[in-house]
Amino acid sequence: MSVEVGEKVIGKVTGVKPFGAFVELPGGKSGLVHISEVANKFVEDINEHLKVNDEVEVKVLSVGDDGKISLSIKQAQKPKRERREKRExxxxxxxxxxxxxxxxxxxxxxxxxxxxxxxxxxxxx
CATH class of the missing domain: 1.20.5 (Single alpha-helices involved in coiled-coils or other helix-helix interfaces)
Structure with a gap:
């Protein structure tokens, strides 16, 4: 299964590093969620947000010519406007x-x- 830019998929965290987390996507491919794409607030320690084997919804940001896949957890979440409407x-x-x-x-x-x-x-x- 190939992933498309803009697509949202569920993946499993396979590794956590100080700069981000590696996520296995459906079809066996892996991508990286950079620490700046983990949450809508500043993330000092990624280990406070993610751990190995966590299932996360990610959005595919880019697929490089070299096959590297860039992912985002925060952009996979519902837009702020939709979250705000629920709080009304x-x-x-x-x-x-x-x-x-x-x-x-x-x-x-x-x-x-x-x-x-x-x-x-x-x-x-």
Whole structure:
């Protein structure tokens, strides 16, 4: 089975190095996920994200003339917009959270005002 640029496939991590991870693709070919393509945030230690035998979804970034395959885990994930849509909430949930926030905020402000007044010696002084 040949892999095509832009294709998303499931592979198995066969090796982890400080610079990236080698992933075996369907059909027996292998590719490299560079450390910069592991996650949407800075990855200092790749071992905190991947280990040998992990199954990962990868996107094929390029296939070189020499047969080297460049892969990305982060680009295989759903776009941010799609993830954001799942987090959206109903208006009732928003109103409930807003109400709780306002109540908490008012309680904190009254506590701060009381503390400030006690330091100044109370009202009217």
């Amino acid at each position: 909430q109903s208006p009732e949930d928003f109103e409930k959270k807003l109400s709780m926030f306002l109540k908490d905020s008012e309680e904190r402000m009254s506590t701060i005002k009381r503390q400030a007044e006690s330091r100044r010696g109370g009202k009217g002084r």
